[in-house]
Amino acid sequence: MIVFTNETDTIFAVASGAGRAALTVLRISGPGSGAVLEALCRRRPEPRVATLRVLRGTDDAVLDRALVLWFPGPGSYTGEDSAELHLHGGRAVLAAVADALVTLGARPAEPGEFTRRAFLNGRMDLLEAEAVADLVEAETAAQRTQALRQLEGSLGGVYRGWTSRLTRLLAQQEALIDFPDEDLPPQVEAGIRAEIAALAGEVGAHLDDGRRGERLRDGLVFVIAGPPNVGKSTLINRLAERDVAIVSPAPGTTRDVLETRVDLGGVPVTLLDTAGLRDSADAIEAEGVRRARARAQAADVVVVVQDASCPPTAPGIDGAQGVVIRVANKIDLARPVGEDVVGISALTGEGLDQLRQVLCDTARQLTQAEGPPPLTRARHRKALHEARSRLQSAGEAELPELRGEDLRLALRSIGRITGTVGVEDILDSVFGQFCIGK
Numbered sequence: 541m542i543v544f545t546n547e548t549d550t551i552f553a554v555a556s557g558a559g560r561a562a563l564t565v566l567r568i569s570g571p572g573s574g575a576v577l578e579a580l581c582r583r584r585p586e587p588r589v590a591t592l593r594v595l596r597g598t599d600d601a602v603l604d605r606a607l608v609l610w611f612p613g614p615g616s617y618t619g620e621d622s623a624e625l626h627l628h629g630g631r632a633v634l635a636a637v638a639d640a641l642v643t644l645g646a647r648p649a650e651p652g653e654f655t656r657r658a659f660l661n662g663r664m665d666l667l668e669a670e671a672v673a674d675l676v677e678a679e680t681a682a683q684r685t686q687a688l689r690q691l692e693g694s695l696g697g698v699y700r701g702w703t704s705r706l707t708r709l710l711a712q713q714e715a716l717i718d719f720p721d722e723d724l725p726p727q728v729e730a731g732i733r734a735e736i737a738a739l740a741g742e743v744g745a746h747l748d749d750g751r752r753g754e755r756l757r758d759g760l761v762f763v764i765a766g767p768p769n770v771g772k773s774t775l776i777n778r779l780a781e782r783d784v785a786i787v788s789p790a791p792g793t794t795r796d797v798l799e800t801r802v803d804l805g806g807v808p809v810t811l812l813d814t815a816g817l818r819d820s821a822d823a824i825e826a827e828g829v830r831r832a833r834a835r836a837q838a839a840d841v842v843v844v845v846q847d848a849s850c851p852p853t854a855p856g857i858d859g860a861q862g863v864v865i866r867v868a869n870k871i872d873l874a875r876p877v878g879e880d881v882v883g884i885s886a887l888t889g890e891g892l893d894q895l896r897q898v899l900c901d902t903a904r905q906l907t908q909a910e911g912p913p914p915l916t917r918a919r920h921r922k923a924l925h926e927a928r929s930r931l932q933s934a935g936e937a938e939l940p941e942l943r944g945e946d947l948r949l950a951l952r953s954i955g956r957i958t959g960t961v962g963v964e965d966i967l968d969s970v971f972g973q974f975c976i977g978k
C-alpha cells in the first residue's frame with residue numbers, strides 16, 4: 541500500500557552540518573519549490589545540473605551567489621519537486637536566504653520531514669527511512685556498514701519474503717475454508733501446517749540473534765572495575781588516548797563513574813571508569829562503589845583489573861551479565877599469575893596492544909552477524925515477537941477460521957515493520973527522532 545501525500549506546504553531546512561563551514565546546503569521540497577527557485581534566481585536551472593546563480597530577495601537585493609540544483613518530482617529524494625541551494629557558509633547568508641524563503645511562502649521543516657515525505661510518496665519503506673537516520677548517526681565503520689546494508693534493502697528483503705509467504709499461506713487457508721467439501725488433497729492442510737512451523741522457526745531464529753544489530757546501533761558498554769589503586773584510571777586514559785580520569789597514588793581517587801566513547805574495531809563502545817571496589821566508611825566513596833557494581837553488573841563487558849604485584853584483594857563482581865575479561869596490571873613490577881589473564885603495564889604500555897586486540901575481538905563478536913542481517917531496533921523486535929506468537933497459535937489452531945485470523949495478525953505485525961500496514965500510529969515515533977534537514 542502506498543499512501544500518497546497531499547502535502548501542500550513547501551518546506552526548507554539546512555541539510556549540511558552545524559557550525560562554521562565553507563558551505564551551507566539548504567534543501568527545499570514541496571509543490572512550491574519551482575516557483576520559489578524562480579523567484580530567487582529568475583530562471584529554473586536544468587533538472588539535476590548544478591548551476592551557478594545570483595540569488596536575490598523579494599526586494600531585488602543580492603543575497604548570495606550560489607550553486608543551485610532543481611529536482612523535479614517524482615524523481616527526487618522526497619518524490620516531490622525539490623531544490624538545493626549550496627550557499628556560502630555563514631550565519632548572515634543563511635538568515636537572509638531563510639527570510640526570503642519564508643517571505644515566498646515556504647516554512648522551516650520539522651525533524652525528519654524530508655524523509656517522511658519520501659516514505660509517504662513510496663520512495664522508500666520504513667526500514668530504509670530508519671537506515672537513513674542510522675547512517676547520519678553512525679560513528680564507526682561497522683555502524684555505517686550496517687546502516688548501508690539496511691538502506692540497500694537487505695533487512696527489508698527478509699521481511700518482504702516472509703510477507704509474501706504469509707500471503708500465500710492465507711490464500712491457501714481461504715481455499716480450505718471456502719471449499720471444505722471440494723476435493724482438496726489432504727496434503728494441502730499438512731503443507732500449510734509445515735509452512736507455518738517453518739516460518740515460526742525462521743522468525744524465532746531471527747529474534748535469537750544475541751541482539752547484535754541493536755547492540756551495534758546503540759553501542760556497547762565496557763566497564764573497568766577492580767580494587768582501588770590497581771591502575772584502572774591509568775588504563776582508561778591509555779585506551780581513550782586522552783586524559784579522562786585523574787590518576788593518583790592515593791587509593792579511592794575515582795569516586796563517580798567516568799565515561800568516554802571509543803571505537804573498538806569499528807564498534808562504538810562507552811568505556812566506564814569506576815570507583816575501586818572496597819568496603820569504605822566514607823559515604824561518598826561507598827556510593828561510588830555501589831554505582832561501580834551496578835554498572836558492572838549491567839555492562840556488556842567487564843574488564844576486571846588486578847594488581848599483578850599484590851595478591852588479589854577485593855571481591856569479584858557478582859552477577860555480571862556480560863563477558864568478563866581479566867587483566868593483571870603493573871607487570872613491570874611483577875609477573876601475573878593465573879591463566880586467562882591478560883598481563884599489561886598501563887604505565888609502560890607493555891601488553892596494551894594485546895589487550896586492545898582482545899577488547900576489539902569481543903566487541904566484534906557481540907555485534908557482528910553472519911548470514912542474514914540482524915534486526916536493528918526494539919520496534920522491530922516487538923513486532924516480530926508478536927508475529928511469532930501469532931504463528932505459534934496458528935500452528936496450534938484446530939479450526940481453519942481461527943488459524944486464518946492468526947495468520948492475518950502475523951502478517952499485520954510484519955507489515956508494521958516495513959510500513960505497509962498500520963502506519964499512521966507509528967510515523968511520529970519513527971520520524972520524530974530524525975534531525976532537521978533529513
Ligand SMILES: Nc1nc2c(c(=O)[nH]1)N(C=O)[C@@H](CNc1ccc(C(=O)N[C@@H](CCC(=O)O)C(=O)O)cc1)CN2
Nearest residue numbers: 555565567588609611614615616617618619624663672
Ligand atoms: N547534494 C546532495 N547530496 C546527497 C543527498 C542529497 O539529497 N543531496 N542525499 C540525500 O539523501 C544522499 C544521496 N541520496 C539520494 C537519493 C536519491 C536521490 C534522487 O534524486 N533520486 C531520483 C533520481 C536518481 C537518478 O536517476 O539520478 C530517483 O530515485 O528517482 C538523490 C539523492 C547523499 N548525498
Ligand SMILES: Nc1nc2c(ncn2[C@@H]2O[C@H](COP(=O)(O)OP(=O)(O)OP(=O)(O)O)[C@@H](O)[C@H]2O)c(=O)[nH]1
Nearest residue numbers: 769770771772773774788792793794816885886887
Ligand atoms: N608501576 C606501575 N604503576 C602503575 C601502573 N598503572 C598505574 N600505576 C600507578 O598506580 C597508581 C594508581 O593508579 P590509578 O590509575 O589512579 O588507579 P585506580 O585503579 O584508578 O585507583 P582508584 O581510583 O583508587 O580506584 C598511580 O600511582 C599510577 O601511576 C603500572 O602499570 N605500573
